[in-house]
Amino acid sequence: MRDVLCRIAVALCLAGVGWVHAELYLGGYRQIAYVGPAFLVLASGSFAVAVLLLVSGSPVLRLLAVGLALGALGGFVMSRTVGIFGFVERGLQPAPQAILSLLFEIIVVAIVVVSWRILGMPGKRPIDVP
Amino acid sequence: MTEQQQEHGKQQEHGMTRRQLLRHTAWFGSAVVLTIAGGEVISQLGGGDPPSAAADDANALRFVQISDSHIGFTGPANTMVEQSFSEAIGQINALPYRPSFVMHTGDLTHLSTPDQFDQVRQMLGTIRTDQTYTVPGEHDGVDDHGAKYRQFFGKGTKGDGWYSFDLGGAHFISLVNTLGLETMGHLGADQLEFVRKDVAHLSSDTPIVVFSHIPLFAMYPKWGWSTDDSVQALSYLKRFASVTCLNGHVHQLFTKTEGNVTFFSATTTAYPLPKPGEGPAPTPVTLPAGQLHAALGIREVSYVRGGQQGLAIKDRRLV
Numbered sequence: 218m219r220d221v222l223c224r225i226a227v228a229l230c231l232a233g234v235g236w237v238h239a240e241l242y243l244g245g246y247r248q249i250a251y252v253g254p255a256f257l258v259l260a261s262g263s264f265a266v267a268v269l270l271l272v273s274g275s276p277v278l279r280l281l282a283v284g285l286a287l288g289a290l291g292g293f294v295m296s297r298t299v300g301i302f303g304f305v306e307r308g309l310q311p312a313p314q315a316i317l318s319l320l321f322e323i324i325v326v327a328i329v330v331v332s333w334r335i336l337g338m339p340g341k342r343p344i345d346v347p
Numbered sequence: 348m349t350e351q352q353q354e355h356g357k358q359q360e361h362g363m364t365r366r367q368l369l370r371h372t373a374w375f376g377s378a379v380v381l382t383i384a385g386g387e388v389i390s391q392l393g394g395g396d397p398p399s400a401a402a403d404d405a406n407a408l409r410f411v412q413i414s415d416s417h418i419g420f421t422g423p424a425n426t427m428v429e430q431s432f433s434e435a436i437g438q439i440n441a442l443p444y445r446p447s448f449v450m451h452t453g454d455l456t457h458l459s460t461p462d463q464f465d466q467v468r469q470m471l472g473t474i475r476t477d478q479t480y481t482v483p484g485e486h487d488g489v490d491d492h493g494a495k496y497r498q499f500f501g502k503g504t505k506g507d508g509w510y511s512f513d514l515g516g517a518h519f520i521s522l523v524n525t526l527g528l529e530t531m532g533h534l535g536a537d538q539l540e541f542v543r544k545d546v547a548h549l550s551s552d553t554p555i556v557v558f559s560h561i562p563l564f565a566m567y568p569k570w571g572w573s574t575d576d577s578v579q580a581l582s583y584l585k586r587f588a589s590v591t592c593l594n595g596h597v598h599q600l601f602t603k604t605e606g607n608v609t610f611f612s613a614t615t616t617a618y619p620l621p622k623p624g625e626g627p628a629p630t631p632v633t634l635p636a637g638q639l640h641a642a643l644g645i646r647e648v649s650y651v652r653g654g655q656q657g658l659a660i661k662d663r664r665l666v
Binding site: 239243246249257258260261265268275277281300306311 | 374382383385386388389392604
């Protein structure tokens, strides 16, 4: 039961990440070289994995969820430091999308990691030997 | 031994059973397929056209931005700025379409002498386009706050040389933020009032394009790469769905987004400058032989009326 709740929470947060990036993509980021296509991939990937997580708790999907969230976090950090192919933003702009996305991404990583630690990895259950 | 035990044995031996591998592959494949389908849906919501499509659309408004030609510069960073500017013009003339206009975003000359202005004007006259526009850089007002610049390029402009025009459904504003008596990177009260009145009658769905020499965002204020009163100017543009600011001055590509505004700094046709904060000052960078052209370039911009909301930007290296 706890596993299902965790999956639902991860799916909702991941959909949130996807929603923020899809909205930014449609709002103008699609014009920016490399960053625009990356937003599109992140948004569609997040939606896809969010939907699939509601159906299955496959470790592959959890890894993809963490990968997408970490990828978005990495992109955020790069865009505030070294830049992404010349694309640079400062602080928590655009607001409130930047902070919302950050929160969703951190929650996704935290839930997946903590649930793995507490509940164990699905498919790795001990087998009863008669 | 039961089937489960056999599977467990195989798992211990190889780390994963065939069934598990198939299951993982199926979920991964589903994620990939859904991602592609979702990406297609989202891009269709955005108007159906990928960013590059506007440039290939015969009905698109297309223009070219060039910047910082520094005609008259003689340093080792580029001993032949006239030639590289000429090559940039050749690259524009070789485009498979005739741009509606070409905008030079400042520092046309290096020392703002009449001869340098005359040379730039003649060279701009060779571009295959309907119209050329300019905004002044600080090098175009070295000793006279832009008086000579306005003699050559100020016809039909207001104040220190600012103006606006409409084309292809978009509204273009050219601002002057380099000729202030006290500080660089300043628009001033008169120009701010011009911007306020200029956009007052426009509907909020009109795409706005703003040209200036110095960035209208704080790219690196320590080096004068910012405009101190740009926030006021941009506040008049907040209600517009799409605002694109194109600038020169920094001699390198740089993009930044703040809300509805996207800023694009252009590269130069003359010589590169260091990245923000790399080195004590923004002095010309001398690149190893053969690498200069990669740092120079032109920018193609296109906009489809009724299509995508913003503008499509393509930066091209000098060839």
